[in-house]
Amino acid sequence: MKQAVISCLHANLAAVEAVLADIDQQGINTITCLGDLVGYGPQPNEVVNLIRQRNIPTCQGCWDEDIIDGLNACECSYPSQLAERRGHRAHHWTEQQLTEDNKAFLATLPMTLRRNSHLFVHGSPNSQHEYLLPDMSAFAALERVDSAGAEILFCGHTHQPYVRELSEGSIQVKVQGNKEAPVEHELKLPVRRIVNAGSVGEPRHGGTKATYVIHDDNTQEITIHEVEYDVAATCQAIVNAGLPEVFAWRLSHGFEYAERADDASHVCER
Amino acid sequence: MGHIWLITGPPGCGKTNWILNTLQNHSGPKAYLQLHGHSSNELEQAGNVGIDRAWLKDQIPDLQHAEVNAELVQEPQKDQLTLIEWPQFHPPKTVGIEGADPSLLNTLSGMNLSPQRVLNFGCDAELPDQDTLRFTRLESWSLNLHGQVWDPNSLSSFWFELVNGAYGDVYRAKALMNLPDGRAFLCNWMVSQPSSQFLPLKNVLPPLGRPQRTSELVVQGKALNSPGIESTIHDCLLSDEALELHQAPLREQFNQQQSTPSLV
Numbered sequence: 001m002k003q004a005v006i007s008c009l010h011a012n013l014a015a016v017e018a019v020l021a022d023i024d025q026q027g028i029n030t031i032t033c034l035g036d037l038v039g040y041g042p043q044p045n046e047v048v049n050l051i052r053q054r055n056i057p058t059c060q061g062c063w064d065e066d067i068i069d070g071l072n073a074c075e076c077s078y079p080s081q082l083a084e085r086r087g088h089r090a091h092h093w094t095e096q097q098l099t100e101d102n103k104a105f106l107a108t109l110p111m112t113l114r115r116n117s118h119l120f121v122h123g124s125p126n127s128q129h130e131y132l133l134p135d136m137s138a139f140a141a142l143e144r145v146d147s148a149g150a151e152i153l154f155c156g157h158t159h160q161p162y163v164r165e166l167s168e169g170s171i172q173v174k175v176q177g178n179k180e181a182p183v184e185h186e187l188k189l190p191v192r193r194i195v196n197a198g199s200v201g202e203p204r205h206g207g208t209k210a211t212y213v214i215h216d217d218n219t220q221e222i223t224i225h226e227v228e229y230d231v232a233a234t235c236q237a238i239v240n241a242g243l244p245e246v247f248a249w250r251l252s253h254g255f256e257y258a259e260r261a262d263d264a265s266h267v268c269e270r
Numbered sequence: 271m272g273h274i275w276l277i278t279g280p281p282g283c284g285k286t287n288w289i290l291n292t293l294q295n296h297s298g299p300k301a302y303l304q305l306h307g308h309s310s311n312e313l314e315q316a317g318n319v320g321i322d323r324a325w326l327k328d329q330i331p332d333l334q335h336a337e338v339n340a341e342l343v344q345e346p347q348k349d350q351l352t353l354i355e356w357p358q359f360h361p362p363k364t365v366g367i368e369g370a371d372p373s374l375l376n377t378l379s380g381m382n383l384s385p386q387r388v389l390n391f392g393c394d395a396e397l398p399d400q401d402t403l404r405f406t407r408l409e410s411w412s413l414n415l416h417g418q419v420w421d422p423n424s425l426s427s428f429w430f431e432l433v434n435g436a437y438g439d440v441y442r443a444k445a446l447m448n449l450p451d452g453r454a455f456l457c458n459w460m461v462s463q464p465s466s467q468f469l470p471l472k473n474v475l476p477p478l479g480r481p482q483r484t485s486e487l488v489v490q491g492k493a494l495n496s497p498g499i500e501s502t503i504h505d506c507l508l509s510d511e512a513l514e515l516h517q518a519p520l521r522e523q524f525n526q527q528q529s530t531p532s533l534v
Contacts, residue, residue, distance in 0.1 A: 082428065
């Protein structure tokens with residue numbers, strides 16, 4: 001059986017429709033969404049409605065959490081004053097647009113979803129705000145997956161799709177007895193995988209195409225898919241909505257709406 | 271006996287950089303004069319900005335500015351080199367002083383100046399020509415940022431957006447920008463170059479509030495979205511409170527350094 005995993009939709013309806021059409025065309029019925037349905041993009045209600053209509057299991061992203069809590073992402077997660085002000089504008093606009101019903105829906109989303117040995121989260125098992133970057137230390141990465149009791153951890157949040165296999169790891173332990181010479185033990189670490197689904201609505205992989213992943217349960221193959229969509233339509237909708245025009249420019253060039261935090265491992269403790 | 275040279279060329283061709291190198295290599299007294307170029311409907315000169323003057327003065331502290339002391343060029347010191355910068359979009363039809371714009375000749379004559387050499391970017395082989403572009407249409411926009419201090423990361427984002435086309439087709443951007451730690455940078459972009467230059471000023475001020483020195487931005491290009499540029503800049507500049515947050519720890523450090531006796 002194949003399953004598709006999508007993440008970081010960011011209120012970009014054209015991108016979400018294109019990705020769902022691509023998944024449908026392959027006859028894949030199991031879809032999981034890793035959150036951030038809203039934020040920055042121009043169609044928050046339309047995107048939430050579509051996910052609800054399709055009944056796609058979804059976990060809560062950092063933007064989904066912030067909108068329903070009436071909070072912006074903590075200030076320390078913005079890399080600059082400019083990014084913070086733009087983030088606040090996007091937050092304020094989204095909060096005004098979202099229907100109460102859709103806010104209530106976002107409030108019900110779980111932090112994590114689990115299907116057999118697969119764990120689905122937005123950022124990491126610890127927080128919706130933590131970035132699991134591909135170059136994170138292997139030990140820390142393995143800790144995130146293994147402590148959550150998963151074999152494959154599906155995450156998003158970074159907007160950069162990747163598949164990382166954590167294998168051939170071991171820990172050497174030297175046990176010193178009272179009288180005997182120390183005894184060395186080598187513990188083989190299990191093979192684990194982290195799969196980042198990238199972003200449907202705000203790609204950050206160097207291009208403008210929406211990204212998502214497909215996992216084949218039979219072969220254990222994981223593939224990253226890129227889907228073209230009508231970027232110009234979303235850009236026009238951004239301008240029409242009165243969101244900062246620079247969001248449209250950034251999206252049309254494959255840049256994120258606002259810059260990512262300098263400290264990618266930062267976890268907000270507010 | 272002094273030497274007076276006239277340097278002309280279109281925006282971004284490298285006049286100021288060439289002037290800087292030439293003056294730095296001259297061992298005698300140095301003077302600099304910047305004259306206004308002419309604008310037309312299609313080709314706008316950058317408003318007379320103090321960026322070049324402030325930058326050159328920072329790099330060459332003993333440089334004399336002829337704008338404030340006309341006698342400097344009329345009665346030059348022995349071996350004084352005076353460089354006059356004059357922005358000009360189109361190359362002259364003939365080389366030498368005869369090819370200079372008549373209005374420029376009037377201005378020079380009114381100041382009793384007669385350059386011994388005229389160097390034109392795009393004409394003279396001894397000058398670099400890789401950045402000498404022929405413009406047919408050019409808008410100019412500038413903003414005085416005196417006393418303003420940038421959030422450093424915001425400046426980085428803004429400059430990236432500016433030179434990559436978020437606010438219109440920018441061919442040329444030049445600025446002196448203040449940072450909260452007392453440093454200032456010359457930010458310099460030309461469409462013919464692969465990347466921007468960010469050159470620190472030698473003169474670093476103590477982190478004591480808003481710096482009182484030249485700070486300006488000049489942008490030249492086509493279809494410039496000046497309200498968009500201004501709005502983004504507004505989001506990047508530090509308020510008094512934010513500036514104090516940046517500067518308070520730096521001031522403490524600065525004061526400690528001042529009070530530590532030197533072991534030399």
